[in-house]
Amino acid sequence: MNRSRQVTIVASVLLITCLAGSAFLLSLMDRLRTGATLEDVLFVSSPKAVKRMSLGYDGLLADIYWTRAVQYFGGRHVERASHFRLLAPLLAITTTLDPHLVVAYQFGANFLSPAPPNGAGMPDKAIELVEYGIRNNPDDWKLYYELGFIYYIDTKNYGRAADAFARGSKVPNAHPFLKVMAAQMAQHAGDTQMARALWTTTYQSSQDKQIRGNAIAHLRAIQVEEDVTALEELVGQYGQKTGQLPRSMSDLVAAGLLRAIPVDPTGRPYKLTPQGRVEVQVPDDILFIEKGAPPGYKPPEPKNLENLAK
C-alpha cells in the first residue's frame, strides 16, 4: 500500500469517527440540557422588526413562521399543555409578514380559540387575528365564516356570529350556506342543528385531511349528544310508565319506545347503566363527546384525525 493511499484511509476513518463522536456527544449534551435545547424562544417579538429584517423576502419568512407556529402548537398540544404563550405572537409575525396568507388566519384561529388542551383558549386573540385577516383580504368568505364560527362555538355570542355570517354572505362567490346560517342564527342559536351545520360546512370547504377529520369527529360527537339526550328522555318515559328504570335497551324496544337497539356513530350499540345513564361502549373512539361518557372520564389525546376523513 503506498503512502498516499494510507493517508486517504486514515483520514477517512478519522473523519467518520470524529463525525460519529461529535454526534454522540451532542446527543449526550441534549440529554443533559433538555430544558435549554427545547425551550421555546421568540428572539425577535416585534412583527414589524421581523418584516424589516426580511429584506423584502417576507413571503418565505412568513412560510417559515407559519411552519413554526404549526410545530409549536402541535408540540404543545401533544404535551397537553395548558398554555400556548408563543402562539399568538408567532401568528402575528406570520400575518404581518404575509397579510394574504389566508391559511394562517383560518387554522391559526382554530389553534387559538378552543379551550386547552384542544387549543390555546384565547378566543379574543383568535377574533383579533381573523378581523386583521378580513381587513387584508376582504373578499375571502372563509374568514367571515371562521369569525362567525368562533363567535358561535367558543364565545357563544350568537348576535356577533350572525353578523359575521351576514357580512360574509355579501362577499362575491361566498358559500351560499353563509346566508342560511346568518338567517337561522337568531332562531336556532345554541342548538345542535346549528353546530352540525357549521361543522358540515367546515368539512365541505376544506381539502385538508386533518381539518376534515376534525370536522367528522365533531359531527360524530354531536350525533352522540343528540342520541344520548333523546335516549335518556325515553328512559325517563319508561320510568314514568313502569315505575322502574329499564335494565337494557331491549326493554325500551319491548316497550315500543324504540324500533331497534340504537347504535353510536362507530356502529356499537349504546349501553344503559343501572342508574339510567346512556353511554357509548368505547368513549375513546368518539372524540370531543360531552354526553355519553362515564362520569369522570378523561378523553385521550386526539390522534390520526385524518384517518376519519378517508
Place this chain on the structure above:
Amino acid sequence: MNSRIATIASNTFREAVRDRVLYNLIAFAVLLSGAAILVGQISIDIEKLVVINLGLTAVSLFGVVIAIFVGIGLVSKEIEKRTLYTVLSRPVRRWEFIVGKFFGLAGTLVVNAFFMAIGVFAALLYVAHKFQKPDGWVLVALYFIILQFLIICSLALLFSSFSSPLLSAVFAFSLFVIGTFSEDLRNFAGMATGLTKWLATAVAYLIPNFSALNVISSVAHGQPVSGQLIVYNTLYALLYATMALCGAILIFQRRNLK
C-alpha cells in the same frame, strides 16, 4: 453589440463557468426538492407557496451573491493577474472592456436563473400536480429578479473599477440592503423637514429601488402584476444599470493602470 464586447462577454461567461459558479445549482436543487417533500409533512396547506417563495428567494439571493462576488473581481482580478494589459494592448477600448464584462456576468446570471426557473416549475408541478393560469406570474417575478441582477452587476462593476475587492463587496452588499428599504427611505424623506428632507430625498432617489422589483410574495398568492409596473421596472433597471455602468466607465477611463 460589437465583436470585441461579445468576445469579452463570452470569455467572462466561460471564466465564470470554469470557476464553478454554476455549482450553486446543485445546492438550489437540493434545497428546493427538500422543501417540496418536507414542507407538506411539517406545515399546513402552504406547499405551493413555499415552493414559489423559497424558489424565487433562492434564485434572487444566489444571483445577488454571485453578482457581487464575481462582479467585484472582474476588473481587479484582471489587474492583479496582469491579463488586463494583454487585453488592452489589443484594439480594445476601456469602455468596451467594462461593457463586455457586464454582459458576460449578466449572461452568467441569466443562464443560472434559467436553470433555477426550470427547477422552480418542476417543483411546482410536483406539489400541485398541474399548472394553473396564475402560475404564469412567477415568470414576471423571475424577470424582475433578472432586472435586479442587472443593477447589482453594474454596481459591482462600478465599485470594482476604483476599489479593492473586499471594499467593493461591502459597498455593493450595503447598497443592496439599503435598496430594499428604498420605499421606507422615501417615506422618511416625506416626513422630514428642511435640509434633512432634501438630503433624504436625494439619497432615496440615488440608491437603487429593489423593493419595487420584488413581487415574490404577491405572485406566490397568484396576484397579477400590472403591465405598467413591468414597463416602469424594465425602464428603471435599464436606466439605473446604464447609469452605474457609465460611472464605472468614467472611473476606469481615468484610472492609472501603471
